[in-house]
Amino acid sequence: MTVTAPPATRSAAGGPDLTRASLAGRRRFTNHLATAAIWGALLLAVIPLALVAYTVLSKGAGVMSLSFLTEDIPNSYRREGGGMAPAIVGTLVITGAAALMAIPLGVFGAVYLNEYGKQKPLARLIRLMADVMTGVPSIVMGLFVYISWVLLVGEQTGFAGALALACLMLPVVIRSSEEMLRLVPDELRQASMALGARKWKTTLTVVLPAAISGITSGSLLAVARAAGETAPIIIVTGIVFSPNWNLFEGSNTALPAQIFRNASTSFPAAQDRAWGAALTLIVIVLGFTVIARFISSRFAIKER
Amino acid sequence: MTVTNESPAARQALNRRGGNAVGDRLFSWWTLGTGLLVLAILGLILITTVREAWPAFDAMGLRFLTERIWDPNPAAGDAIFGALSFAYGTAISSLIALLFAVPVSVGIALFLTELAPRRLRGAAVTVIDLLAAVPSVVFGLWGILVVAPALVPVYQWMHDVLGGVPVLGRLFGPVGSGRNFMTAGLILAIMVTPIITSITREVFSTVPRADKDAALALGATRWEMIRGAVFPHSFGGVVGAVMLGLGRAMGETIAVALVIGGATNITANLFAPGNSMAAVIVQQFGESTGTFTAALIGLGVVLFAMTVLINVFAQMVVRRAEARMKGSVA
Numbered sequence: 001m002t003v004t005a006p007p008a009t010r011s012a013a014g015g016p017d018l019t020r021a022s023l024a025g026r027r028r029f030t031n032h033l034a035t036a037a038i039w040g041a042l043l044l045a046v047i048p049l050a051l052v053a054y055t056v057l058s059k060g061a062g063v064m065s066l067s068f069l070t071e072d073i074p075n076s077y078r079r080e081g082g083g084m085a086p087a088i089v090g091t092l093v094i095t096g097a098a099a100l101m102a103i104p105l106g107v108f109g110a111v112y113l114n115e116y117g118k119q120k121p122l123a124r125l126i127r128l129m130a131d132v133m134t135g136v137p138s139i140v141m142g143l144f145v146y147i148s149w150v151l152l153v154g155e156q157t158g159f160a161g162a163l164a165l166a167c168l169m170l171p172v173v174i175r176s177s178e179e180m181l182r183l184v185p186d187e188l189r190q191a192s193m194a195l196g197a198r199k200w201k202t203t204l205t206v207v208l209p210a211a212i213s214g215i216t217s218g219s220l221l222a223v224a225r226a227a228g229e230t231a232p233i234i235i236v237t238g239i240v241f242s243p244n245w246n247l248f249e250g251s252n253t254a255l256p257a258q259i260f261r262n263a264s265t266s267f268p269a270a271q272d273r274a275w276g277a278a279l280t281l282i283v284i285v286l287g288f289t290v291i292a293r294f295i296s297s298r299f300a301i302k303e304r
Numbered sequence: 305m306t307v308t309n310e311s312p313a314a315r316q317a318l319n320r321r322g323g324n325a326v327g328d329r330l331f332s333w334w335t336l337g338t339g340l341l342v343l344a345i346l347g348l349i350l351i352t353t354v355r356e357a358w359p360a361f362d363a364m365g366l367r368f369l370t371e372r373i374w375d376p377n378p379a380a381g382d383a384i385f386g387a388l389s390f391a392y393g394t395a396i397s398s399l400i401a402l403l404f405a406v407p408v409s410v411g412i413a414l415f416l417t418e419l420a421p422r423r424l425r426g427a428a429v430t431v432i433d434l435l436a437a438v439p440s441v442v443f444g445l446w447g448i449l450v451v452a453p454a455l456v457p458v459y460q461w462m463h464d465v466l467g468g469v470p471v472l473g474r475l476f477g478p479v480g481s482g483r484n485f486m487t488a489g490l491i492l493a494i495m496v497t498p499i500i501t502s503i504t505r506e507v508f509s510t511v512p513r514a515d516k517d518a519a520l521a522l523g524a525t526r527w528e529m530i531r532g533a534v535f536p537h538s539f540g541g542v543v544g545a546v547m548l549g550l551g552r553a554m555g556e557t558i559a560v561a562l563v564i565g566g567a568t569n570i571t572a573n574l575f576a577p578g579n580s581m582a583a584v585i586v587q588q589f590g591e592s593t594g595t596f597t598a599a600l601i602g603l604g605v606v607l608f609a610m611t612v613l614i615n616v617f618a619q620m621v622v623r624r625a626e627a628r629m630k631g632s633v634a
Contacts (some may be wrong), residue, residue, distance in 0.1 A: 027525055034527035038419055041411025042428055045501075048494045049435050052446050076596050105338045110337035123424045126339045128619055134340055135548065135615035136349070136608065137555025139582045143604040147356045167345055174342065200331035228439025231557040231586050256441040260558055260586075263445045271449060277443045 046055045060279025063272045069280070073253070075207035077262065077270040084277050089243040090254040091284065095227045096157050097247055098165035102226075103219045105166075106173025107208070110215075114181040115175070115203055127178075133171040141167050142232030149236070156238035158252035164232035176218025178240040180211040213299030224285045230256035255281040331398050349608060357602035359595050360385055368602060374568045376588070376596045385599035386420030387606060389568045393485065393578040394607075398553040398558060400489025400574070401496055406546055408493075409500035416501075416569040418530060436498035444559035447491040452482035452563055459486065477573030483565040491559050493544040496549040503548060507625060508534055544622035551614040555607060557582035581607050 023031075038271025048216035071083030109126075145164040150156055184207050192202040208215070238251030239261075255277045318523025333505040354361075361368060364385050380382065416428055459479040466476045511534050565577020566587060581586075581603045589600055 022524065027528070031525035031527040034530070035419065038411045038415045041408045042431075044408050045412055045497055046431055049431055050436075051450075052438060052442065055446055055450055056442060064559055105341060108335045108338040109341065109598060112332075112339035116332050116335060117339065126342055128616070128623075129346055130342050131619050132612055132615040133346060133613055135551045135555070136346075137557060137611055139555070139557040139585050140349065140604050140608045140611075143353055143585070143601055145343075147352045147601070148348065156510075170345070171342060181515070198325070198328045200328050203331070224437060228441065230439070230441040231582070234586055235589055256439055256558070259441045259445050260562070263441075263448055263562055269460070274445055274449075278445050281439060282442060285437055287438060289433070290396050 005141040023304060046133060055095045056275065056278050056282055059272070059275035060282075063276035064225075067275075068276050071204045073240075073258065074269075075241045077265045080269040082273065084255065084258060084273065084280060086240050086243045087253050087255045087258040087277060088199060089245060090158060090161075090237070090240075090252045091227060091256075091281070093223060093247060094161040094233070094237070094252060095165060095256055097162035098169060099219070099223045099224055101162065102166040102169035102222070103173055106170050106219070106222075107177050107215060109170070109174040109206070110177035110181055111203055113178045115199070115207065127175075130171040130174045131302065134170075134175070137231075138164075138168055138229050139231040139235070142235035145232065145236050155249075156251050157249065158237055158247040160236035161233050161252060161254065162247065164178055164236055165229055168229060168232070169219075172222040172225065173219050174224070177211070177215045180214030180218060181207060183214065184210045213295050217292040217296035220288050220295070224288035224292070227285055227288065228256055228281060230260050233257045234260060255284070266274065314535065346612075347573065350605075353601055353605045357598050358362065359604050360599035360602040363595060364599075369606070372568075372570055374584075376592070377598070382574065383595060383599075385595070385602070387603055389570050390579050390581040390584050391606070392570045393488075393564060394554050394580040394582070396485050396574070396578070397488040397492055397564060397580055398550055400486060401492030401549060401553045402546060404490065405495035405497045405549060409497050409545075409549070410504055411543065412497070412501045413504035413508050414530060414534075416505050418534070429494050430528065432498050432501050435450075435494065436502075440495060440556060441558045441562075443491050443495055444562035447487060447559060447563040448483065450588055451491065452487050454482075455490075456482040459484075463575065474572045475574050477571070477575055479575045480577060481565065483563050484575050484577050485564065488560050488564040488578075488580070489574075491563055492553045492556055495556060495559060496553050499552055500545050500549040503545035504538075504542055507538040507545065507622070510541075510626060511537045511598060538625065540628075541622055541625035544618045544620075544625060545619035547614055547621065549617065551611045554580075554614070555582055555611050557586050 066083075068083040069088065070080075070085050073084060074080075074082035074085055109130075113123050113127060115128065141164050145160050145167065147162055149160050153160075188206050188210055189202055192206040193199070197205070231299045234257050237253060237257070239253050239257070241252050244250050244252050259274045259277045259281065262270040262277070265271070363382070364371065368385060368387055369391070370388055371384060372388040372392075373384045373386050374389060375384045412428065412432065416425055422426055456479060459476075459482065463476050463479055467473045481487055515533040515537065516529055519533040520526075524532060560580050561583035564579055564583055566583070567577040569576055570577045572576070585600050585603055585607075589597070593598055
């Protein structure tokens, strides 16, 4: 939008001059200053992003190799070489299990909010609390799962990590899915009802399929965010140095936890592995994000 | 609808014809159950963490919050668990983060809603999305290995120039490793910018078109229009967005744990190392036992209570602001 005044045709005829040039210098100056500040703000956001991206790429690429992706983690920070295979396995298995738990539950929660609860007080409370739950620090979720699961089964496992990540994903999935369900036109529901379908059948066969692309992309974004969570993983999954595919037995590890552990040491070899792990993690997270964006832009329900 | 004179047989026939009414009810209960899961988890978090932290609360009483000494393994006597130093670290790093993040976020939101050419808007949104997508541990890694060492000369220069100023100089005391409150605040600022930006932007976009056009028609410059039409309309929503950012900054664990320095410390010097509540938990949980573990969980309880309160309040502020805006669009 532009603020340029319309061409001051009247000024030639002796009327008031309405062009920008007639503004008092001070007002013009303030306006320019504000515009510059706004552009500056954007620049301030771009700089750290560019710096992080550059550093991770340049330092991570130096470490990256096939053996980095397939070898075990050295059990001493000092030792050079080695890889991140156990952490990659852990990230995929733990995040996958978390997604399997959180996405179905979250979608049905969203169905309750949008199809049944609507503006009832209970639904409004759940909506508010889901928003609040997205703000619960991940470390608190880690402590919660530690107390209610790890202490119960007496062992740090990958599944405990998956539980914690699922708790973190749940509210995000609920709220994003609800937004998508809201975009489904009411006519679809009415048409299905008019054909004699029960509400559950309408919901499962008409409403959810209509919103599935949006739900998928929202869920993928939640998965991407969960894959980068560190604190709960450190608290509830323990650590391993060789890949552990079993979620329910034995400790596990994940890329974020490895980045954290290796970054806090002062050994160059460990720091190199941290950069490599960071690059791997970013590629995984960005992969999910890009797929999500693609699905949402390609198959989105058009807002009416 | 009356069901009093409906015979069981008729009802059965009705059920057969219309599909499965039992299925309908089961389905609605099932979805309700999944919705209630959110409330259940929040309730369970509160109950289980408080119960598990009780030994520490019991041993320390109110001193848990007012004591600045944190000594889990003293040479003699009982262990002392005081959260005050960490609460201070959490508060200071979050405040620094907001100090930097709020103007930038509001600026970006204004850029997106009022200033951006159509083509640049998409790019700017992508930048914010990417900033939000970078895992916090990567910011932490970058912070500890790149930013902290790079900022040491800058801090040193600020200390040399401003350190002598009375009162204000105390903020810019002697510089150590570069891992300190200031670095933690800066890294946090980068991490909360996306969330503040996205909510502020939503609030700005609810400002009625007519108000903005009216301001412009009266001869206001764009900045005067923003000050006169956009800001007054969206003040409440921006406050809510800032509080959400505060909640996020307080709960952030990993990046802070890496760059804040790890010292139990209350000092006005922004260039001194400290620690935050969330960071202490993740740093010390692995080596803790007994009351020590309980005390760390106690920190979690305090953190949980504070973030939930802030978030509830912020959400209500944002909702009220948005409802009012939507109501005012004629």
